[in-house]
Amino acid sequence: MTEITPAVPVTWPGGARCAVAFTFDVDAESPLLSTDPSLADRMGVMSHQAYGPLVGVPRLLDILDGLQVPATFFVPGYTAHRHPGAVRAVADGGHDIAHHGYLHESLVGVDERTERDYLERGLEALESLTGRRPSGYRAPMWEMNWRTPGLLHEYGFLYDSTLMDADHPYELAVGTDGRSLVELPVSWALDDWQQYCFVPGFSGTGLIETPAKAIELWEAELDAMRACGGLWILTNHPFLSGRPGRAAALRDFIARVREHDDVWIAGLDEIARHVRAQGLAPRSLTRPRPAAEDHA
Amino acid sequence: MTEITPAVPVTWPGGARCAVAFTFDVDAESPLLSTDPSLADRMGVMSHQAYGPLVGVPRLLDILDGLQVPATFFVPGYTAHRHPGAVRAVADGGHDIAHHGYLHESLVGVDERTERDYLERGLEALESLTGRRPSGYRAPMWEMNWRTPGLLHEYGFLYDSTLMDADHPYELAVGTDGRSLVELPVSWALDDWQQYCFVPGFSGTGLIETPAKAIELWEAELDAMRACGGLWILTNHPFLSGRPGRAAALRDFIARVREHDDVWIAGLDEIARHVRAQGLAPRSLTRPRPAAEDHA
């Protein structure tokens, strides 16, 4: 098989050593409804998820505005339909709004028609609300199939932020004819879900960490990424990190990040455009094949 | 669909910036028995749960009395039947006693007749023991169905403390004719169960945190809530937080909270009456519908 090569470092604007993006997945009710529609019958858990757009988003927008930091919000189409005010407020704040499925649907094992439907419904929901077509995509649950990048390219997306095989952004080859998608890679360690999420019967075992612990984890990775010159992307969920104590700790952390003069903070759309402008050679990722084939 | 609007801040008595309530769910054996009646055959786990009313409640009452802090105790009817002495001691201490089901039954998927039976049996158990009809309710496992608020209103409850979509209390609309219930929202982060509970074969994975960690989490949320002006409700379980080390740490924490001159500490009954007196416009929450309907 063809060997996969590592992503290579890129240069950042203004002599910054590394790039930083704060991203927010405004999932609200959608991950639960796509996993099990009967969860809609549970008023308690629905209210837990609604906290995100109702309380978390305005609070986080205030924080970003106060610190003058641009961010990217990944918004399932369903969230735009059910909570249009929150999504409009994000758009009014000038932040990047990107695609995150219609109902936060899993892309594992779906057929192409279904996957296109998720893409189209999500696009329609965001465009009709904000008047702008999103340039970015993130797969629900950070999981896509091998067909997904090709579809994203076909639907005109500039970037995806789902994969985990690099510290640096790269051009992800789509097919073999030079087409590509800017990939802005993420990491499970830089996600508030693992630190805070508990939804009985849906997610989590009951572990709920302190904001101080979560941020210690994220800051350790950031400090090391500054030395590596890569792209550090944090992912928070307003239904989790919008809670008062967590939001306050995040605000203080973002303020500290701003103080670093070697860091470029930007929305993922701007970062993707910067990467695209560098004209990187696309990387080809290949699906692992059964062992019998692979060493033939 | 109709957009849900966020709850809005209320004013607090005496110029306090935020309100604080310490609440205790005196579950004892009931959550286990309603989940699986055969757990009654396990003498060990029954003794673990009985620690709550037998040891935890008296210890916690002493602490509250020593600090002159009023609290709310949510008591399943079964606890009142099996451990009447503990529940009488709570009443004698002047604390708010509220409804928490009869046997801590799940309200997910039950029919109306069954749900009414839970409400009626719980009311009967508390009234016959304390001579007072409770004004408050909290759904077992913080989970209700969409019918529940209407029933609570019909049975004369003033407040519920189950939902999670706000930092501020609000009037929860019941039907469309202006009736409402005071909702005093909670949060998974402000619950000792996730920090301490381990009952093999019933709950928990084995994670047991230190009291210092639990209280660091709660205090971080309180400090931020003081800035937000909301209502901060802590939920402890006497079978967990009644253990000596946890109770001592909780006592020291409550003592620190009392020192804040911007905080109003009260039972939920008193807080609910204060909220009711403000004449807030009721908020309507709506059940999410299948995606196909929602963007029609």
Added chain:
Amino acid sequence: MTEITPAVPVTWPGGARCAVAFTFDVDAESPLLSTDPSLADRMGVMSHQAYGPLVGVPRLLDILDGLQVPATFFVPGYTAHRHPGAVRAVADGGHDIAHHGYLHESLVGVDERTERDYLERGLEALESLTGRRPSGYRAPMWEMNWRTPGLLHEYGFLYDSTLMDADHPYELAVGTDGRSLVELPVSWALDDWQQYCFVPGFSGTGLIETPAKAIELWEAELDAMRACGGLWILTNHPFLSGRPGRAAALRDFIARVREHDDVWIAGLDEIARHVRAQGLAPRSLTRPRPAAEDHA
């Protein structure tokens, strides 16, 4: 139903405020073999469990000897058969050896004949190895059925250390004619299993805490128990706490405990004899009955 009354404080020797016991459950392979005999085919996990008697026990005995602290070791009969040298060393060290089932069998749902067989085989294994009949018992997994205390009394045990409904030791009524068993209660928070144990496919999710965290938890409970005047029992497993770093931290902790002049450290046999000499009135515990019966 008859109300259960709380255990009451006892006085301790020499004016001590509280009693402390360090206990060790020498489970080795037995919990795995009784859960699933095919686990014997896994050489790796068997070696993990064998670490307890082979390495942990000698190391812990050295620590106890160096600090001149008596302890209680709960030994399944199977451990005595498979690792007789380790068990003889415990006996030679002058420590209390107590019953812990034959193969660490669950007592949930077993019939009386089976339960008697476990008791008899465990007794036979310990007596034939040490020449002494154990006076104490602890149910595997800290779980017994309602028949167990009667059987323990019949087989001549003085004490049990399994239940969790008190901070103080008590006489547990067996039947209604005044017979009783000394109960020395335990707590999930005072057990190293939840802090350290990971055996893939058998126990644990992967969480492994630092010794510092485990001991912070235990010490917080001890400090509070000193104020409560109760009995503080720590339970460690040699296959876990016998590892070098954990044993070193435990050693330092025991040394600190010894410095408290208000604490009486003893084996559970000695503590049980002290309790028995106080002539306490037996407490009756009753099995919870279905709700329908209970409020009749």
Added chain:
Amino acid sequence: MTEITPAVPVTWPGGARCAVAFTFDVDAESPLLSTDPSLADRMGVMSHQAYGPLVGVPRLLDILDGLQVPATFFVPGYTAHRHPGAVRAVADGGHDIAHHGYLHESLVGVDERTERDYLERGLEALESLTGRRPSGYRAPMWEMNWRTPGLLHEYGFLYDSTLMDADHPYELAVGTDGRSLVELPVSWALDDWQQYCFVPGFSGTGLIETPAKAIELWEAELDAMRACGGLWILTNHPFLSGRPGRAAALRDFIARVREHDDVWIAGLDEIARHVRAQGLAPRSLTRPRPAAEDHA
């Protein structure tokens, strides 16, 4: 049955009190593919695993090179086929490369022909890439059956690093005629998987610890092992500990270990040769038999 005897201390070169080995399991995609081949369809999780050879291995090799510390890399044959560049870089760095299955296959319940096939395919993959036959083996998931040691000896391996019943290395008897394999024992506490790994639908519950916590745990065990005179083996996975913040913390930790003048740091191959040269009497481990047989 025959009693198992504990491993005994060995002497270390140059008067060192204990031996230290840093080991890396370059699992990449293999554990997922052997557990469920359909996981290959998930591009996200495949990219998560590929981070190990693509980014983690080069970064860790740089760290080892900078500190001039030799290490051992356990490499499934499939990793050598799919990521030959990473494996060649390990070999070029002069590190010990050892066998870790072909596709990280479980050895539980497999028949002999299958197990031989795993061994042969793994050997072929490593030899054809590096030109050297590995002298060491580690069973995938640290789990082998009772046939495995005999096969390892037959295939010419000098050492295995899978079992957990000792702090000291030992000669593991293979059969009854004096043949043996050097065993270099490990511990679940000295593995980054439990601290960092989260792969939804495959491993972990969501717990992700900070590098500081992981290293506090490892360092506590090391400090105590120095006093015990044993062999301390740390196991890291490049797809986990190769992330920037974790790698930086590991680098600082290795640097501290190097400062200890009582510690001998070496690859497991060198340690195994040192152990072999001591001419230790082989230890016999025996499979536990059903209880009925064992006390016959």
